Amino acid sequence: MSRSSSRLRKLSVLLASGAGLAALATPAMAQEASEPSAGLEVITVTARKQVEDLQSTPISITAFSAERLEAHGITQINKVQDFTPNLTFANVPSNSGIASNAAVYIRGIGQSDFAPTTEPGVGIYIDGVYLGRTAGGVFDLIDVASVEVLRGPQGTLFGRNTIGGAINITTVQPDDTLRVKADIKYGTDDLVNVRGMISGPLTEGLYAKVSAGLFSQDGFVDAPALGKTLGNKDSKMIRGALRFAPEGSGLDITLAADYTRDKSNGAPVVVTGIDPDEMGSFVTLNNLIASGMTSPGYCLSPEQAANTACFNERLYSRDTNYATRDTFSDLELWSTSLTVAYDLSDDIQVKSITALRRINGSFAQDRDGSNLDINYVYDDFKQKQFSQELQLVGNSLDGRLDWVAGFYYFTESGRDINPIDFLVVYAQSGGYYDYKNWAGFAQVGYELVDGLTLTGGLRYTDDQKSFLPDQYVIDTLEPFLSLPAGTRLAPYEWADNNVQKWTPMVNLSWQATPDFMVYATYSEGFKGGGYTQRVFPPEPSLPSFRPESVSSYEAGFKLMAMNNMLRLNGAAFYADYTDMQLLVADATRVGPFFTNAGKARIQGFELETNFAPGNGIRLNASLGMTDADYKELNEGVQGLTLDSKFVYVSKWTASASGEKEFDLDSAGTVTPHLDWSYRSGFFTNANGINNPELYQPGYSVFNANVRWRDAGENLSFTVGVDNLGNKKFRTFGDYQPSFGFFMQAFDRGRQYYAKIGYNF
Numbered sequence: 001m002s003r004s005s006s007r008l009r010k011l012s013v014l015l016a017s018g019a020g021l022a023a024l025a026t027p028a029m030a031q032e033a034s035e036p037s038a039g040l041e042v043i044t045v046t047a048r049k050q051v052e053d054l055q056s057t058p059i060s061i062t063a064f065s066a067e068r069l070e071a072h073g074i075t076q077i078n079k080v081q082d083f084t085p086n087l088t089f090a091n092v093p094s095n096s097g098i099a100s101n102a103a104v105y106i107r108g109i110g111q112s113d114f115a116p117t118t119e120p121g122v123g124i125y126i127d128g129v130y131l132g133r134t135a136g137g138v139f140d141l142i143d144v145a146s147v148e149v150l151r152g153p154q155g156t157l158f159g160r161n162t163i164g165g166a167i168n169i170t171t172v173q174p175d176d177t178l179r180v181k182a183d184i185k186y187g188t189d190d191l192v193n194v195r196g197m198i199s200g201p202l203t204e205g206l207y208a209k210v211s212a213g214l215f216s217q218d219g220f221v222d223a224p225a226l227g228k229t230l231g232n233k234d235s236k237m238i239r240g241a242l243r244f245a246p247e248g249s250g251l252d253i254t255l256a257a258d259y260t261r262d263k264s265n266g267a268p269v270v271v272t273g274i275d276p277d278e279m280g281s282f283v284t285l286n287n288l289i290a291s292g293m294t295s296p297g298y299c300l301s302p303e304q305a306a307n308t309a310c311f312n313e314r315l316y317s318r319d320t321n322y323a324t325r326d327t328f329s330d331l332e333l334w335s336t337s338l339t340v341a342y343d344l345s346d347d348i349q350v351k352s353i354t355a356l357r358r359i360n361g362s363f364a365q366d367r368d369g370s371n372l373d374i375n376y377v378y379d380d381f382k383q384k385q386f387s388q389e390l391q392l393v394g395n396s397l398d399g400r401l402d403w404v405a406g407f408y409y410f411t412e413s414g415r416d417i418n419p420i421d422f423l424v425v426y427a428q429s430g431g432y433y434d435y436k437n438w439a440g441f442a443q444v445g446y447e448l449v450d451g452l453t454l455t456g457g458l459r460y461t462d463d464q465k466s467f468l469p470d471q472y473v474i475d476t477l478e479p480f481l482s483l484p485a486g487t488r489l490a491p492y493e494w495a496d497n498n499v500q501k502w503t504p505m506v507n508l509s510w511q512a513t514p515d516f517m518v519y520a521t522y523s524e525g526f527k528g529g530g531y532t533q534r535v536f537p538p539e540p541s542l543p544s545f546r547p548e549s550v551s552s553y554e555a556g557f558k559l560m561a562m563n564n565m566l567r568l569n570g571a572a573f574y575a576d577y578t579d580m581q582l583l584v585a586d587a588t589r590v591g592p593f594f595t596n597a598g599k600a601r602i603q604g605f606e607l608e609t610n611f612a613p614g615n616g617i618r619l620n621a622s623l624g625m626t627d628a629d630y631k632e633l634n635e636g637v638q639g640l641t642l643d644s645k646f647v648y649v650s651k652w653t654a655s656a657s658g659e660k661e662f663d664l665d666s667a668g669t670v671t672p673h674l675d676w677s678y679r680s681g682f683f684t685n686a687n688g689i690n691n692p693e694l695y696q697p698g699y700s701v702f703n704a705n706v707r708w709r710d711a712g713e714n715l716s717f718t719v720g721v722d723n724l725g726n727k728k729f730r731t732f733g734d735y736q737p738s739f740g741f742f743m744q745a746f747d748r749g750r751q752y753y754a755k756i757g758y759n760f
Contacts, residue, residue: 039564040612041065047150047168048157048443049393049404055558058455058509058519060151060571060606062087062622066144066172071659071673073705073720073753075185075193077147077169078102078138082677082701083655084149085606085624088648089167091138092732093267093745094686095534095583095592096379096418097365099329100235100262102137103686106151107573108602108628108649109164109550112686113583116383116416116433117467117531118594123154123162126169127256129337129355130160132385132412136262136333136359143172143181143197143211143239151606152552152573153525155503156443156457159353159389159408163525163550173254174199174207174243180760183716187753189218191233205246212238220748221268225324225371231268231748236261250343257336266327269732271315271369273693273742276300281740282374282423283311285480308371311741315370318728318746323366325376331361348394359383359414367734367743375739376421379430383414400447402455410437417470418534422590422739424481427489429534431469437528438462443505451512457505463528465497469542471535489535490542497529499547515560523552527581532593545594551576565613572605582688585639590738592687597640598633602626616661616671624653639689639737647688650698652680668710675703684733684744693742694733701727718755726750 043054043063054063062084064074072083081089092103094113102124103112110121114135124131131137148168155161172179178200185193197211214236219229239258245251274283276297284296290309291298299310306314315322335357343349361381368374391406418430443457471489476482503526509519526549531542556571577600583592604625611619628646657675664670680698683690705720732745 039614040560040567040610045146045148046170047148049391050402055515055560055567055569056511056517058453058507058517058556058558059521060554060556060569060573062149062608064147066146069141069144069147071671071707072657072675073673073703073718073722074141075195076138076140077167080147080149080167083620083622083657083675085608085622085653085655086151086604086626087149087624087653088650089138090648090731092686093269093365095734096377097266097327097329097363097367098135098331098361098379099264099267099363100136100138100331102134103648104134104137104164104167105648106149106165107575107604108600108626108646109575109577110648111581112648115533116412116414117533118581119527119530121162121164121527123158123160123166124169125158125166127171127337128159128339128353128389129335129357130158130387130410132160132357132410133359133383135361135381135383136260136331139260140193140213140215140235140237142195142213142237143199143209145170145172151571152521152554153503153505153523153550155459155461155523155525156441156505157404159387159406159439160410160437161439161459161461161503161525161527163527163548171239171241172197172199172209172211174201174209174241175245176201176207178760181757182759183755183757185753185755187217188751189220189748191217191751191753193755205244205249207243207245209241209243210238211240212236219265219268220319221270222320223265223323223327224320225322226265226327228265230266230321230327231745232265234263252339252341254339255336256339258334260331260333262329262331262333264329266329266363266365267732267745268748269365269367269369269743269745270317270319270321271741272318272744273316274311275735275737275740275742278737278740281738283740286311286372286374286423311368311370311372311374321369322371323369324371325366325373326364327366329361329363331359331363333357333359347396348392351391351393353387353389353391355385355387357385368739368741369743372423373421374423374741378419380415380417382416383412385410385412387411402445403443405442406440408437408439408441411435416533419474420534420536422536424477425473425483425536425590426475427471427473427536429471429489429536431467431471431533433468434466436464445507451510453509453511455505455507455509457523459503460500461503461526462500463498463547465528465530466494467497467531467533467542468492468494469531469533469535483538487538489538491540495531495542495544497531497544499528501526501547501549516557517559518555518557520555521553523554525550525552530581530594534592536590543593545581545596546579548577548579548581548596550578562613565611567610568607569609570605570607573603575602577602582640583686584637584688585736585738592736595637596634597630597637597688599631600628600646601631602628616663616669617659619656619658621656622654626651626653644690645683647683647685647690650679650682652678652698654678666711668708668713670706670708672706673704677701684730685735686732687734687736689735691733691735691742694730694735694744696730699727699729701725714758714760716755716757718757720753720755722751722753723747723749
């Protein structure tokens, strides 16, 4: 009873918050539009497996149409973070040299490591297919129809349970309309983006689409010893779809496939300093050896600044990496899917999504950024996944009852073999994995009385994970470390981590008027347990961690006002986050390891608005607040206190944009666009530890572009500047006490571009 009372109390507080926000917005409903051409477009979403108006969907969601992505100049998926409250979508090399890895956090919940021994905290879906690994998750957009960012647990609607939220990407589906679209973009550092798509009918009831893109750009961090620059772009992709949908048959079959090759020189990281107080680090040991075993501070004196045997200030930089060992990132991804939908009746549809996806990758990084063998890592990464989802979607009782039922099966296997060279030890790390996951889920919504709808959902998940660590010593540096070659770092035996979990959801929404809705939701989510992949020194058993879970409370409102000129949506939330999985440092281990850190409380809100008063003017704004605090830390967790802050999570996020279309009659239109985004301060250390050297203070970014379109809106030309203020903010940081140096990455800074496009 006490747990139920606590939940009701939290939900009532959120309802009051949502009602307060709504009360501020309600007076605008009485205003009238004075401009006949005024008004916002209708945004439709598929977040609940049905095509719905955004304003009648009772969840916190940010949606981008293809036109909005174009207006903001967004051609890479992670850039949606700049205009989505409480979202972090970073490209993080984590503890390897991978150059494309999605670290996604929504409302403070996410994950930064791509290692297959842990799961993403936010699910990414493309046309209903879940991407099991974050490797390659920072990709370019070539034929996207819409992007939806859903906040909070999504277990009762999406095939794979997602504890923090979901990013739902829908691509253009071929139909009986011929579409041709192509553009070329050129910019700073020889940026060249080429995209193209053709979609349309082959014959009656049979349609096809082919799209492709080439993306390249020079790097911006010099690596003179390697003869290249880091942070470059070199990727290509192709996507195709064949759709069979005879008119009047109720049958819709789509076979789709895509291929991506992403090669780069490596992540744009640099060494910015060392911690001289970390006397047990490998940097200190290296400098002690350089001194002839006389003084660990020998290398830090001004007289030794140019000594190539020392690890010291000669290596510190923001734009140069002095690595001498091979550094690169090479990813190859392909997938295929078969989606079959059939209308059993006017009100019931059955749908099957069958998908196969593979990733082959190899990446290496000289992490110490020097001529010294202190920290070098290599990954041989392979993953293949198969998923099968069945959905039954319908409505009955004259539309008062909507329901979704589904079954999901997911299997994944592969390897991540990691040779490591850590000054005193050369070893093989990593191993092989084999996972199976199946779930049943259902959601039912019933309109109790006109406008008042109660929705309930339930999910059962069975998550089975097996990992075989293939980790052993190859060589050691005596007399500092003496382990026989072949010594196992963890037992060479399969480790199992299985869990079964029920997760519910309940939602109450009230459509007070056709233009105003309020809602409240309670939902639960969880993420399965796993293992620490990178182990040293030897462990008697493979270190593991338990599942994490969240109980989420949300209340919000959605408002259209001023004759559809104004859209204002808001939500407040509270979450109890337990057994949270963190990558942390430990003085007794070399490198980071995963652990269940403890409990946390997360609360906050989102506000989003769009205003189109007419005469070609459009204004957009958003504000998000995520207040996350540790409430309890498990015994033995090192490097954290109750005052520690979540990494990569800003308390405040905000954005605003404006554009004005000028009509040039037969010469077409010109549309200037200006946008601003802000993130308050956050820590960038991917290993969960707050270090003042890796703190990024709050910053603003301004972007601007001007687009001309001809009178038929077929030909366009755009010139723009990203990051007008040339802010070179931190995008990644890493510090591990066992190594003793700070490694960071920074934004490229100001970029100019010009783009010409054609479509019909």
